[in-house]
Each structure stands twice: as structure tokens, then as C-alpha cells.
Amino acid sequence: xxxxxxxxxxxxxxxxxxxxxxxxxxxxxxxxxxxxxxxxxxxxxxxxxxxxxxxxxxxxxxxxxxxxxxxxxxxxxxxxxxxxxxxxxxxxxxxxxxxxxxxxxxxxxxxxxxxxxxxxxxxxxxxxxxxxxxxxxxxxxxxxxxxxxxxxxxxxxxxxxxxxxxxxxxxxxxxxxxxxxxxxxxxxxxxxxxxxxxxxxxxxxxxxxxxxxxxxxxxxxxxxxxxxxxxxxxxxxxxxxxxxxxxxxxxxxxxxxxxxxxxxxxxxxxxxxxxxxxxxxx
Amino acid sequence: xxxxxxxxxxxxxxxxxxxxxxxxxxxxxxxxxxxxxxxxxxxxxxxxxxxxxxxxxxxxxxxxxxxxxxxxxxxxxxxxxxxxxxxxxxxxxxxxxxxxxxxxxxxxxxxxxx
Numbered sequence: 001x002x003x004x005x006x007x008x009x010x011x012x013x014x015x016x017x018x019x020x021x022x023x024x025x026x027x028x029x030x031x032x033x034x035x036x037x038x039x040x041x042x043x044x045x046x047x048x049x050x051x052x053x054x055x056x057x058x059x060x061x062x063x064x065x066x067x068x069x070x071x072x073x074x075x076x077x078x079x080x081x082x083x084x085x086x087x088x089x090x091x092x093x094x095x096x097x098x099x100x101x102x103x104x105x106x107x108x109x110x111x112x113x114x115x116x117x118x119x120x121x122x123x124x125x126x127x128x129x130x131x132x133x134x135x136x137x138x139x140x141x142x143x144x145x146x147x148x149x150x151x152x153x154x155x156x157x158x159x160x161x162x163x164x165x166x167x168x169x170x171x172x173x174x175x176x177x178x179x180x181x182x183x184x185x186x187x188x189x190x191x192x193x194x195x196x197x198x199x200x201x202x203x204x205x206x207x208x209x210x211x212x213x214x215x216x217x218x219x220x221x222x223x224x225x226x227x228x229x230x231x232x233x234x235x236x237x238x239x240x241x242x243x244x245x246x247x248x249x250x251x252x253x254x255x256x257x258x259x260x261x262x263x264x265x266x267x268x269x270x271x272x273x274x275x276x277x278x279x280x281x282x
Numbered sequence: 283x284x285x286x287x288x289x290x291x292x293x294x295x296x297x298x299x300x301x302x303x304x305x306x307x308x309x310x311x312x313x314x315x316x317x318x319x320x321x322x323x324x325x326x327x328x329x330x331x332x333x334x335x336x337x338x339x340x341x342x343x344x345x346x347x348x349x350x351x352x353x354x355x356x357x358x359x360x361x362x363x364x365x366x367x368x369x370x371x372x373x374x375x376x377x378x379x380x381x382x383x384x385x386x387x388x389x390x391x392x393x394x395x396x
Contacts, residue, residue, distance in 0.1 A: 060384075060386055063378070063386035063388075064335040064336070064378055064379070064380055064386055065335060065336055065378065066336055066376075066378050066388070070335075076335060079333060079335070079380055080380065080384065083380065083381075083382060083383065083384035084383060084384040085384035086384075088384075
């Protein structure tokens, strides 16, 4: 078991992933599908992302001293600032800041928010296991993977909201259908990019089965498989039925999205364990 | 049900997980070495550049002291840390540091003076 700091680091990272991915995904989905009333949602998750960003940086300071004093030790934090961890901090604060500012700037603001979301997502290229490998193709794969994941997460809550009122069933069917069309590109992209990174980082079947990192990756893939099943049911059955005017489909869709959210949370939690606590197979 | 499976899974990873990264190339005295004379300094050799942030020495499970790292202010691969003779017994050196890629690193090694 990890110590208290290890556990705090995992929880903080989970909050960071949830905040950044949902905030970025919400503004990207808002722009792509012209969604209404998503500002509160995007701001809330961006603020969660900002808090987790600061806390994660501070916890790294504690890692350097081995006690709580490191969290506020200017020498330790200053030292971290000079490394790629500092660059990632800067990009995250800048990206989430732009995202929030854009949300209060009227119609053109959404572009600024989307740019901010992309910058915040891009920050993950600078720390962790992938940048350590120092290869551009892995960086590109990670960014594409995360953008596709963000869009998927970002569409969930607005779609659920549309499906929860009979006045917006038609919009729910329309947004769901359009996301389904986009997903025929982004979901395969997500899987290919994820598969490529998994292959590059794990490398062999023995490492996949025999190491903690590999085993966590297997759990993640199984959960994503579950997610794909739910998404396929939404796309092929419920959204189809809703487009044909079947009101009972809205309830099914709403319930299915709730389950999808739970699985997304589990995927992010496994990812946080994977990136915080696991050594790559060498 | 699913939550329980997941929790059990997570617990299993924690149990099998090693300390992140093993960056130590060698130490002098080597880990678990037995020496007849107290060395005047301990040499720590890393695989990559790191900046040491904390080093503590525990002698015979009783005396623990933090080393003064005031002069170690750069990312380096080799460190020579002056030692105080606290008599015979086992010395445990615990170190923490920051890799130049931003990863926090830490580890422990020990040697025994006869």
C-alpha cells in the first residue's frame, strides 16, 4: 500500500484528470454541437482542475522533503519550477485560466476556452511516463488520445440534461446523433493512440501480464470495453429510438449515461494509479 | 459488486508496485557492505542527474541526523557526502531528490562498520 502521501497524490491526480478533461471536453463539445447552458459545468470542473493542479504541485514538494513542510517550502517548489513539472504547472494554470475567461466573453469566447482546454490537455505531454521516453510520436498520440477522451466525457452531462426533459428530447436525439457521427472517427483514434502508447510503454505480453503497470492497463482496457458497449447501445438503440420519437428511450439514454459516467470515473481512477504509483516495465 | 472488484484490483497493484524508478547506480560503501573502518565520506552514484533534497543517516537504529546539503545546489550524477564517525554498527542512509525530468526520487541503503 502507498503511504499517506502516495494516496494523496493518487486522489489529487484523479481530481486533476477529472477537472481538466471534463472542463476541456465540455467547452469542445459546446463549440462542436452548439450546446447551451454549459458554462456553470465547465467553470466548476475548471476550478476543480485548478485546485488539483496547485495541490499536485505542492504534494511533489512534500515528496522531496518527505514531510508536510515541503508543500510550502519555497526552495523545493522553486526547484520543481525549473523542471518539466514547472512547465506543466504553467500550462495548466494558463490553459484553465483561458478556458474560464473565455466562458465570460460572449460568443467568440468559446474559441478562447477551447484553446485553453487544448493547452491544459497538452500540459500532460510534459510530465509522466510518456515525456520521459522523449519521442514526438508518443506526445502526439497522448494529445490525440486525451482530446478524444475529453470530447467523450464533455458530451455526457449536456446530453443527459437534454434527455431529461421532454421539451428537449429532439435536441438530445440530434446532439446524440451528431456525437455518434464524430465518434466514428474520434473513438477509433482514441483506441489506436491508446494501443500504440500501451505497446510503446509496456512492450511485451509478459510485461503486460506480469507487472503492476501492465495489470492496471488491462483493467483500464476492460473498463473502456464496457464503456464502448454502453456507447454502442446509446448510439444504435436509444438515440435511434429517440430520433423516431419514442419518449421511453430518453429515460434509457439518461440511465445509460449515468452508468457511463461511473465507468469513466473508474477509468480515470485506474489511470491515476497507473501514472502515480506504477513503475514502467523496463 | 463492481466497486469491490475494482478496489481489490487497486489494492493488488499497490501491493505489487515497487518504488517509482530505481535511479541508483552504485554507492561506496556498497549497500549492505561490512567495512572495518568508518569511511570519511559516502559516495552516491546515480544513473542520471539529480538534485539531492534530503539525506538522513541513522546509526544503530538510534541516532538519526539530517545531513547539511547546503553546498549541493546543482543537478549532478555523483555526490560525496562527508560522514561523522558515530562508532561501530549499522548506518542507514535515506535520501530524497529530484530528477531533472521532474520526478521525485528516493531510496535507502545501509552499511555496517565493524
